[in-house]
Amino acid sequence: MQNCPRCHQSIHREALTCPHCGTILKAYGHPGITLHRATGDTFLCESCTYHADDSCTFPKRPHAKECTLYQDVSQPQLEANSIYAPRRHFLESVKLWCQRHPALVGLLALIAVSLLLTLMAQK
Numbered sequence: 001m002q003n004c005p006r007c008h009q010s011i012h013r014e015a016l017t018c019p020h021c022g023t024i025l026k027a028y029g030h031p032g033i034t035l036h037r038a039t040g041d042t043f044l045c046e047s048c049t050y051h052a053d054d055s056c057t058f059p060k061r062p063h064a065k066e067c068t069l070y071q072d073v074s075q076p077q078l079e080a081n082s083i084y085a086p087r088r089h090f091l092e093s094v095k096l097w098c099q100r101h102p103a104l105v106g107l108l109a110l111i112a113v114s115l116l117l118t119l120m121a122q123k
C-alpha cells in the first residue's frame with residue numbers, strides 16, 4: 001500500500017487511478033518499457049512531467065536515477081491525457097484545491113470574518 005500524492009489516502013501500489021480523488025497515476029511500474037537513466041549528478045524526477053504535475057507514486061521519487069515512466073517535461077505530451085482523463089467538474093476542482101491548500105483556505109476564511117466584523121462594527 002502507498003499513498004495518493006494528491007489526496008494522501010492509501011491506494012494499491014499498482015493502482016492506475018486513485019479510487020478516492022480520481023487522480024490518474026502514471027508511475028506504477030511497467031515491465032518491458034525503456035529504462036530511462038539520469039546523467040551525472042541529476043535526478044530524473046527533476047525534469048519529469050509526473051513530478052511536476054504531482055501524479056507520480058513511485059517510491060524512488062524524487063530521487064530516481066532510473067525510471068521506466070520518465071516523461072521529459074520539456075517535450076510535448078504524447079499521452080492522450082485529454083482523451084481519458086475525466087473532466088473535473090468546477091466545484092470538484094474547487095474542493096480539491098481547498099483540500100490541497102487548507103492553510104490558505106483558513107486564512108481566507110479568517111480575512112472574510114474579520115472584514116465582516118469590521119463592516120458590522122461601523123454600523
Ligand code: SF4
Binds near residue numbers: 027046050
Ligand atoms: S522520473 Fe520516474 S520516479 Fe521520478 S517523477 Fe518521473 S515517473 Fe516518478
Ligand SMILES: [Zn+2]
Binds near residue numbers: 006008019020
Ligand atoms: Zn487520491
